[in-house]
Amino acid sequence: MTKADSTPTLASSIAAMLRERIAHGEFAPGAKLRLDELRTMFGVSLSPLREALSRLCAEGFVATEDQRGYRVVPVSQNNLDEVIRLRVQFESYALREAIIKGDDVWEGEVLAALHRLNKIERGRVDAQGVSQWEQFHSVFHRRLISACGMPLLLHFCETLHDLNDRYRRIFLSDNPIDRDVRQEHVDICTATLERRPDEACELLRSHVERTGANVLKALGDGRASSAGAA
Structure with a gap:
């Protein structure tokens, strides 16, 4: 499998792990998600990490901030x-x-x-x-x-x-x-x-x-x- 082929699978795995941690409250509602910290946590590059975060944005777990990164969607x-x-x-x-x-x-x-x-x-x-x-x-x-x-x-x-x-x-x-x-x-x-x-x-x-x-x-x-x- 090439690197390009593996990226979607890696992004899916990262999205699943992030989704689970958000669901458990390990990432608090409204918390800022820092890319550098997430890269270190999961040991991945920015490309699959950004893809994972984009998926979670589409699902309603994460929100983007104009030019300021990502944040866990608050509860309401x-x-x-x-x-x-x-x-x-x-x-x-x-x-x-x-x-x-x-x-x-x-x-x-x-x-x-x-x-x-x-x-x-x-x-x-x-x-x-x-x-x-x-x-x-x-x-x-x-x-x-x-x-x-x-x-x-x-x-x-x-x-x-x-x-x-x-x-x-x-x-x-x-x-x-x-x-x-x-x-x-x-x-x-x-x-x-x-x-x-x-x-x-x-x-x-x-x-x-x-x-x-x-x-x-x-x-x-x-x-x-x-x-x-x-």
């Missing part, structure tokens, strides 16, 4: 409200299409994703367990809509999920939550696999909006909150 109630509204619309449509088009293989993938998520959730006590839960949680939501047959729609849904996830992770505390998130996942899965699209989409909407409401309250209070999971 308006931004989160927009993300929640769009995610509900796009993901519900994708779920409805997946229910229509999904086959036996898709059903098995959804069930397997839920099983892995629930196994982690029962034993989620340390940092590694939390990290695994976050990973399997994202996989479950992606598997639900994976059979929609619309790659562009899936791309939009994934970006919105990641933007939503950023808020949830930043404002999630160790306080107990007043919802049974595990049961919410089970109910969504059951309605989906029993091919009840109206019920499945309504459950998904409620699931996402509950988390959004908790995080919006936390933003309004200026504190972290037990936002739950969506």
